Amino acid sequence: MSTILVEAPGLQTTVQDLGRNGFGPLGISPSGAADPISLRLGNRLVGNDEGAAGLEMMLLGGTFVFPEGAILALAGSDFGALLDDVRLEARTAVEARPGQTLRLGPTRSGARSYLCVQGGISVELFLGSASTHILSGLGGYQGRALRKRDVLRIGSATKSFRRRTIAPQASEQLSERSVLRVTPGPQVDWFAERALHSFYTGTYRVGEQSNRMGLRLEGATITQQGAGEMITEGVSLGAIQVPAGGSPIILFVEQQTTGGYPKIANVISADLHRVGQLRPRDEIRFELVSVDQARRLLIEQEELLASRELILE
Amino acid sequence: MQTLTTGAAQFQPASDQSLLVYFGQQITLDAHQRVRKLLRLLEEKPIAGVQNLNPAYCSILVSFDALKLNQGDLEEILRGYLVRLDSMQIPKRRELQLPTCYGREFGPDLNEVARLHGMTPDQIIELHASVSYIVYFLGFVPGFAYLGDLPEALATPRLDSPRRSTPRGSVGIAGSQTGVYPFATPGGWRLIGRTPIAMFRPDRKAMSFLSVGDRVRFLPISAAQFAALENA
Numbered sequence A: 001m002s003t004i005l006v007e008a009p010g011l012q013t014t015v016q017d018l019g020r021n022g023f024g025p026l027g028i029s030p031s032g033a034a035d036p037i038s039l040r041l042g043n044r045l046v047g048n049d050e051g052a053a054g055l056e057m058m059l060l061g062g063t064f065v066f067p068e069g070a071i072l073a074l075a076g077s078d079f080g081a082l083l084d085d086v087r088l089e090a091r092t093a094v095e096a097r098p099g100q101t102l103r104l105g106p107t108r109s110g111a112r113s114y115l116c117v118q119g120g121i122s123v124e125l126f127l128g129s130a131s132t133h134i135l136s137g138l139g140g141y142q143g144r145a146l147r148k149r150d151v152l153r154i155g156s157a158t159k160s161f162r163r164r165t166i167a168p169q170a171s172e173q174l175s176e177r178s179v180l181r182v183t184p185g186p187q188v189d190w191f192a193e194r195a196l197h198s199f200y201t202g203t204y205r206v207g208e209q210s211n212r213m214g215l216r217l218e219g220a221t222i223t224q225q226g227a228g229e230m231i232t233e234g235v236s237l238g239a240i241q242v243p244a245g246g247s248p249i250i251l252f253v254e255q256q257t258t259g260g261y262p263k264i265a266n267v268i269s270a271d272l273h274r275v276g277q278l279r280p281r282d283e284i285r286f287e288l289v290s291v292d293q294a295r296r297l298l299i300e301q302e303e304l305l306a307s308r309e310l311i312l313e
Numbered sequence B: 001m002q003t004l005t006t007g008a009a010q011f012q013p014a015s016d017q018s019l020l021v022y023f024g025q026q027i028t029l030d031a032h033q034r035v036r037k038l039l040r041l042l043e044e045k046p047i048a049g050v051q052n053l054n055p056a057y058c059s060i061l062v063s064f065d066a067l068k069l070n071q072g073d074l075e076e077i078l079r080g081y082l083v084r085l086d087s088m089q090i091p092k093r094r095e096l097q098l099p100t101c102y103g104r105e106f107g108p109d110l111n112e113v114a115r116l117h118g119m120t121p122d123q124i125i126e127l128h129a130s131v132s133y134i135v136y137f138l139g140f141v142p143g144f145a146y147l148g149d150l151p152e153a154l155a156t157p158r159l160d161s162p163r164r165s166t167p168r169g170s171v172g173i174a175g176s177q178t179g180v181y182p183f184a185t186p187g188g189w190r191l192i193g194r195t196p197i198a199m200f201r202p203d204r205k206a207m208s209f210l211s212v213g214d215r216v217r218f219l220p221i222s223a224a225q226f227a228a229l230e231n232a
Helices: A036-045 A168-174 A193-201 A269-275 A291-306 B029-044 B071-082 B110-117 B121-128 B223-231
Strands: A003-008 A014-016 A054-058 A063-066 A070-076 A094-096 A100-103 A112-117 A151-154 A179-184 A204-206 A214-218 A239-241 A249-251 A263-267 A283-288 B010-015 B018-022 B050-055 B059-064 B095-102 B133-138 B145-148 B163-166 B170-174 B177-180 B185-187 B190-194 B215-220
Touching: A036 A054, A036 A070, A036 A112, A036 A269, A036 A291, A168 A291, A179 A269, A179 A291, A179 B010, A193 A263, A193 A283, A263 A269, A263 B010, A269 A291, B010 B071, B018 B071, B029 B050, B029 B059, B029 B071, B029 B133, B059 B071, B095 B121, B095 B170, B095 B223, B110 B121, B110 B190, B121 B190
Parallel strands: A179 A283, B095 B215
Antiparallel strands: A003 A063, A003 A151, A014 A054, A054 A112, A063 A100, A070 A094, A070 A112, A179 A263, A204 A214, A204 A283, A214 A249, A239 A249, A239 A263, B010 B018, B018 B059, B050 B059, B095 B190, B133 B145, B133 B215, B145 B177, B163 B185, B170 B177, B170 B190
């Protein structure tokens, strides 16, 4: 059995797959990779199923030793990775020899980098998923972020090494953008024309207290019309809720499952992976699209991900 | 507010991959029963492409795979489900008890709540433990039960600024709701007591101590009983 030794954990490194859906009635949000597209691509580079578990690193990466060697790839943001002393090419599979050390540093682009290994990270599944839900201490590796001296198991792998890389053009199309596209939220009527105008024309800064539960935004405050009290209801992934103070919050992968603040808008499915790459202090704007447009954009994105030209061998 | 006719519901897209089904805009037993029935029906006969359900007081959020379903088709299928709600049987409510130690370090806001209502702490405890509450739904975090209806005399606004962390098992009140924090999480509800019962245990088959539709009563216990139950 192959393993990964955690020599340094990084800022917040967790085991993630594509999340556990279907447990809303118990109050459990899906969790899963904050940038699922990067995890899927990383898995394909090493020959895994797209949904295999990998390591999600945030802002500052860790140091990992592979005592038995491994076939690995990094996807997502550039954390300046070195395998022993050799700089690793981004989004390209590489074979680590037994005893080699992978070192990642602070991010040079977005918020998250994914380490995928052939065979995937093997942990006991909780409700069918390897994803860590940090807030409730469920799933992943002991329900928490990795610590120094943790030992992770790598699932069994039988395939041989092939040098795969992602077509630069595709990387470009999928990369970060500072404009997030949104559809109207279920309580959009609670906001006056003026409030909507400032929401769609203003620039928002991602707050320092942002995490996998939600991203707090700083910028033009949004006032509701009237002083209605909302009845708590289910909240969707990427919902942008506006508490009484008027500073919007984007609800994210480890979100609360229900909430009582009005939602002005919702990030479209095709842009959710970009939310996972937003760092504190990044500046963003919002652009309104229709639900039909949002669906077309998602279909286009999936077509790009399914295209033969995406992965070069 | 209009009364809903049989099976009536409103649909509202929440995102490009989710749809809200509302049974009115009021917390009523009637809406709650419809939520329970639709939830049960959707769990018994899942719709292909539906990925998640988030029930609440008078709504269910239905999340779906936008590559397999669209809002219009989902609405159409759901209408077919709604007409069957009246003939749906739902399980009898379970009656449960939650031993709770009120006041002091267990309920740091008890005295303030008493002061706000011009009552003694003992009167607050007696009132809170005097009624049987309905579990409207589980939400917010795993196993957090939204309980109602709180006796009107106890309705208290949330804290002005939420606590960074509330101890697990804390019993809180917010507006006309009461509930128990299953995990140490941030929270703005006023804490009046604490239960030693583990509200969410992933190693248990049912995981959550409370389920949608249960009835539950708080049973006042002493600090010594709390310690004994916590170590049991």
